[in-house]
Amino acid sequence: MDCLFCKIVAGEIPARKLYEDDQVFAFHDIGPQAPVHFLVIPKKHIPTLNDLAEEDNALTGHMLFTAQRLANELGCEAGFRVVMNCNDQGGQTVHHIHMHVLGQRQMTWPPG
Ligand code: 5GP
Ligand code: ZN
Numbered sequence: 001m002d003c004l005f006c007k008i009v010a011g012e013i014p015a016r017k018l019y020e021d022d023q024v025f026a027f028h029d030i031g032p033q034a035p036v037h038f039l040v041i042p043k044k045h046i047p048t049l050n051d052l053a054e055e056d057n058a059l060t061g062h063m064l065f066t067a068q069r070l071a072n073e074l075g076c077e078a079g080f081r082v083v084m085n086c087n088d089q090g091g092q093t094v095h096h097i098h099m100h101v102l103g104q105r106q107m108t109w110p111p112g
Contacts, residue, residue, distance in 0.1 A: 005041050005096035018074075023059055024066050035104035036074045040067045047095040049086040067101045076103030083111070 080103035
């Protein structure tokens with residue numbers, strides 16, 4: 001599988017891991033856009049949000065729960081942002097779905 005994030009899950013490409021269980025993997029983003037910026041990904045290869053199936057509902061819920069738990073462990077009690085980009089116009093560059101979790105700075109709206 002020629003997928004960067006599948007290779008990170010497999011340990012073939014190093015990453016600063018925060019958490020792992022049988023369903024999800026979380027690691028610091030290599031190009032942080034905030035003092036806290038990590039990614040939560042499913043171990044299952046799902047290219048984009050458009051590829052989600054109803055059977056993935058529990059998995060995506062677990063990703064979100066993992067995001068909030070880790071955000072709070074990393075000191076984001078004052079707030080944080082969760083972002084998922086879908087396809088080119090959505091700003092997606094890695095085609096394995098991921099939640100960005102950003103915190104420890106003031107966010108603005110709308111995002112660019
Ligand atoms: P996207 O633009 O697809 O929503 O986000 C992809 C994210 O993956 C970017 O924030 C980028 O910095 C991050 N990223 C790309 N390659 C690597 C890598 O090899 N390691 C890590 N930790 N993050 C990466
Ligand atoms: Zn993948």
